[in-house]
Amino acid sequence: MTSSKPILQITHLSKSFGGIKALDDVQLTLHRGEVLALMGENGAGKSTLMKILMGLEKADAGEILFEGEPLKNRDVKDTLKKGISMIHQELLVVPELSVADNIFLGRETTRWLPGWINNEDIYQKTETLLGTLGVAIDPRMKMKYLSVAEMQMVEIAKAISNNARIIIMDEPTSALSDKEVASLFRMIKDLKTQGVAIIYISHKMEEIAQIADTITVLRDGQYIATKPAAELDRNALITLMVGRQIDLLFPVAIGKQEEVLLSVRHLTQPGKFSDVSFDLHAGEVLGLAGLMGAGRTEVARAIFGLDPLAGGEVFVKGLPVTIRSPQDAIRYGIGYVSEDRKALGCIPGMSVQHTLTLASLKHYAQWGFIEARSEEGAAELMVSELRIKTASLQQGVMQLIGGNQQKVVIGKVLLARPDIIILDEPTRGIDIGAKHEIYKLIRQLTERGIAVLMISSELPEITGLCDRVLVLSQGRQTALLDRSEATQEKIMAHAVHQQR
Amino acid sequence: MKQTLTTLYRQTGSSYRKRVQGMGTFGILLAFVVICLALALSTPRFMTVSNLTIIVTQVSINALLAFGVTFVIITGGIDLSLGSMVAVTGVVAALFAHPDTYPLIVPLMMALGAGFLMGGFNGLVITRSKVPPFIVTLGTMTIGRGLALILSKGRPVSNLSDTFNFIGGGQVFGVPFPIIILIVVFVLCSLLLRKTIWGRYMYAVGGNEQAARASGIPIAKIKMLVYILSGLLAALAGIVLTSRITTGQPNAGQGFELDAIAAAIIGGTSTSGGSGTMTGTLIGALLIGVISNGLDLLNVTSYYQQVVMGVIIIGAVVLDGLNRKK
Numbered sequence: 001m002t003s004s005k006p007i008l009q010i011t012h013l014s015k016s017f018g019g020i021k022a023l024d025d026v027q028l029t030l031h032r033g034e035v036l037a038l039m040g041e042n043g044a045g046k047s048t049l050m051k052i053l054m055g056l057e058k059a060d061a062g063e064i065l066f067e068g069e070p071l072k073n074r075d076v077k078d079t080l081k082k083g084i085s086m087i088h089q090e091l092l093v094v095p096e097l098s099v100a101d102n103i104f105l106g107r108e109t110t111r112w113l114p115g116w117i118n119n120e121d122i123y124q125k126t127e128t129l130l131g132t133l134g135v136a137i138d139p140r141m142k143m144k145y146l147s148v149a150e151m152q153m154v155e156i157a158k159a160i161s162n163n164a165r166i167i168i169m170d171e172p173t174s175a176l177s178d179k180e181v182a183s184l185f186r187m188i189k190d191l192k193t194q195g196v197a198i199i200y201i202s203h204k205m206e207e208i209a210q211i212a213d214t215i216t217v218l219r220d221g222q223y224i225a226t227k228p229a230a231e232l233d234r235n236a237l238i239t240l241m242v243g244r245q246i247d248l249l250f251p252v253a254i255g256k257q258e259e260v261l262l263s264v265r266h267l268t269q270p271g272k273f274s275d276v277s278f279d280l281h282a283g284e285v286l287g288l289a290g291l292m293g294a295g296r297t298e299v300a301r302a303i304f305g306l307d308p309l310a311g312g313e314v315f316v317k318g319l320p321v322t323i324r325s326p327q328d329a330i331r332y333g334i335g336y337v338s339e340d341r342k343a344l345g346c347i348p349g350m351s352v353q354h355t356l357t358l359a360s361l362k363h364y365a366q367w368g369f370i371e372a373r374s375e376e377g378a379a380e381l382m383v384s385e386l387r388i389k390t391a392s393l394q395q396g397v398m399q400l401i402g403g404n405q406q407k408v409v410i411g412k413v414l415l416a417r418p419d420i421i422i423l424d425e426p427t428r429g430i431d432i433g434a435k436h437e438i439y440k441l442i443r444q445l446t447e448r449g450i451a452v453l454m455i456s457s458e459l460p461e462i463t464g465l466c467d468r469v470l471v472l473s474q475g476r477q478t479a480l481l482d483r484s485e486a487t488q489e490k491i492m493a494h495a496v497h498q499q500r
Numbered sequence: 501m502k503q504t505l506t507t508l509y510r511q512t513g514s515s516y517r518k519r520v521q522g523m524g525t526f527g528i529l530l531a532f533v534v535i536c537l538a539l540a541l542s543t544p545r546f547m548t549v550s551n552l553t554i555i556v557t558q559v560s561i562n563a564l565l566a567f568g569v570t571f572v573i574i575t576g577g578i579d580l581s582l583g584s585m586v587a588v589t590g591v592v593a594a595l596f597a598h599p600d601t602y603p604l605i606v607p608l609m610m611a612l613g614a615g616f617l618m619g620g621f622n623g624l625v626i627t628r629s630k631v632p633p634f635i636v637t638l639g640t641m642t643i644g645r646g647l648a649l650i651l652s653k654g655r656p657v658s659n660l661s662d663t664f665n666f667i668g669g670g671q672v673f674g675v676p677f678p679i680i681i682l683i684v685v686f687v688l689c690s691l692l693l694r695k696t697i698w699g700r701y702m703y704a705v706g707g708n709e710q711a712a713r714a715s716g717i718p719i720a721k722i723k724m725l726v727y728i729l730s731g732l733l734a735a736l737a738g739i740v741l742t743s744r745i746t747t748g749q750p751n752a753g754q755g756f757e758l759d760a761i762a763a764a765i766i767g768g769t770s771t772s773g774g775s776g777t778m779t780g781t782l783i784g785a786l787l788i789g790v791i792s793n794g795l796d797l798l799n800v801t802s803y804y805q806q807v808v809m810g811v812i813i814i815g816a817v818v819l820d821g822l823n824r825k826k
Contacts, residue, residue: 330716344714347707359715361697368696
């Protein structure tokens with residue numbers, strides 16, 4: 001199945017963003033007709049590696065050999081021409097164009113006049129192409145009428161028509177039914193026999209066992225291991241992915257108090273999560289763990305009133321409440337720090353001061369008029385409290401770097417004086433030093449009796465900081481673990497738990 | 501840190517420092533001064549008290565509309581119905597302003613009421629449906645024109661009382677009354693935008709609506725507010741215009757919305773929302789007035805004036821974009 005000479009060989013690849021090493025001396029070897037599963041937690045470096053391979057990002061160091069030739073100084077177009085294609089998790093299609101137009105987008109054949117598309121020719125070619133793949137789709141059909149699975153088939157057909165020698169598939173089954181998955185796998189097996197190599201990225205262990213020949217594991221941007229899929233069972237794989245605990249000092253927990261500040265019962269949002277129930281005590285950090293797409297952020301957004309709930313009850317300090325908007329949530333003393341601090345936390349053009357006070361502006365105003373001094377005082381207090389490094393209060397918030405910007409967003413939420421704080425990936429994309437300061441801050445908040453609900457994809461963060469851990473898998477809660485029993489392996493096992 | 505957090509949770513505030521603000525309008529102010537100097541040097545008739553008074557009086561109506569649309573554009577919206585609202589409110593005011601019928605307050609309140617309702621209608625449709633403001637106010641523009649013709653039965657409404665005509669034509673200590681209205685409204689709008697929570701919320705809504713929502717800002721209320729303000733200021737402009745031409749004209753105000761939007765944009769208001777100042781808009785309106793006045797004095801035909809104005813609008817936005825990149 002695997003010939004001796006690899007089609008792709010990546011060696012000593014490194015890449016940093018700012019101060020953070022996204023990839024550190026990573027290697028990968030791929031042979032013709034091989035399906036290689038690329039595994040790792042969120043943030044392990046899989047996407048960065050694939051982006052570099054596609055020519056979307058430049059590596060800082062290292063070498064990529066494609067059929068023995070080094071790949072350098074190229075953009076996506078060159079990469080596609082060489083025969084490396086990627087099927088993105090979110091399909092990149094033009095919905096208003098036909099199937100054939102999508103496949104030949106940018107490579108249309110012309111006749112009669114320059115720029116005059118030879119439709120018959122591309123319809124003909126598309127029909128032949130889809131026929132060899134065993135897919136029954138009308139080339140003239142508009143893309144928007146296809147199912148997600150069919151769109152994926154078209155994307156694969158597009159890759160083949162590009163003479164792809166390597167196809168990267170990023171979570172290809174995330175939107176497919178079991179039946180559609182089966183036909184995708186059939187297609188992958190066909191491609192293998194034609195000598196096409198496939199890099200398959202997925203979190204789903206069952207699929208990996210079914211389809212992969214080899215598994216390469218990354219963790220925290222580092223290469224961990226490459227093994228034949230047959231040699232790795234589920235537990236061995238989880239251990240490889242999670243690895244040994246990273247030595248990060250976590251502040252000592254003092255544990256939860258008796259009073260329940262927030263309690264939710266049977267929260268449901270169709271297609272996102274269902275039947276989620278938990279209590280959040282004063283002074284505790286409750287971790288919300290799970291894989292990407294498990295529904296963690298969706299639960300947080302629904303509690304905060306950003307998205308509507310289809311069912312379930314929310315109680316704040318024992319009283320039933322209805323939260324229809326973030327305004328309601330803030331009134332009930334709930335604060336939310338979004339995972340997407342640029343889209344949901346910052347307003348372009350606003351200064352650090354104005355961002356900090358935005359959610360609590362009423363506290364500094366009388367008859368609607370803002371008292372400049374008390375607003376400024378509040379902002380200054382937060383800047384010194386959270387050690388926000390900024391040239392001045394008037395500095396634009398978008399000009400701050402990751403960690404400081406995150407502190408501004410947290411400061412904004414704190415100034416509204418919440419009793420319950422939801423932190424969604426509070427340390428994503430910030431350096432270790434700033435991470436540690438945020439850990440300390442979380443502990444200081446809980447010492448004051450504030451309840452914290454923390455979503456994190458970084459397991460050491462969850463096990464190090466949380467008093468209890470709620471694990472979600474595919475929108476359902478699969479475990480509620482106490483600090484003493486919450487090991488990374490256990491959390492991971494519950495996070496990949498499959499429901500049938 | 502423990503103690504200070506306690507302080508935070510008890511009360512917030514108390515520290516002093518002055519801040520520097522308002523450098524954003526510097527460029528447009530400079531352009532304005534340069535153009536004024538150039539005109540003063542090229543024609544002696546420009547820099548006279550009477551000519552300058554004429555300019556400001558002529559600018560006042562456009563400036564009132566431009567203040568309103570500045571609020572709207574800051575929130576990321578647009579209001580194309582300004583000209584029609586001027587006509588409707590002007591006709592409404594005229595209908596109640598015949599001599600020896602109602603006291604002056606009645607036509608004023610009726611016109612402002614009409615502006616409030618039309619602005620409120622815009623705001624309501626925009627916040628309740630997901631239809632873009634461009635489309636909604638385009639519709640209101642046509643509806644308003646029709647309403648103005650219906651209310652006036654298609655004819656100009658004349659024979660207005662002297663007290664009413666004072667608003668657009670009278671003087672106080674030698675200063676035309678529209679200029680006084682302009683100054684008062686400018687100060688009020690500036691304060692609203694710069695000193696109140698609603699002004700801050702307008703910037704937030706236009707800058708990043710999702711983030712504003714997540715910060716607990718009542719998006720729909722703020723949008724309602726700006727369209728109502730736009731309607732009220734259009735009503736004020738309608739009153740001033742009707743009073744000045746001493747007739748309620750159902751065809752008045754055509755194309756006024758474009759001049760108002762141009763003033764706001766020349767004054768540095770970003771069409772994508774989130775930035776802009778009343779001072780900038782005022783200078784933008786004055787600049788438009790000064791240029792058309794100056795070109796008149798230099799005997800440039802109105803055909804060329806339109807070309808010049810168009811070039812200035814595009815130039816202002818291009819300069820703004822270059823500035824932003826830096």
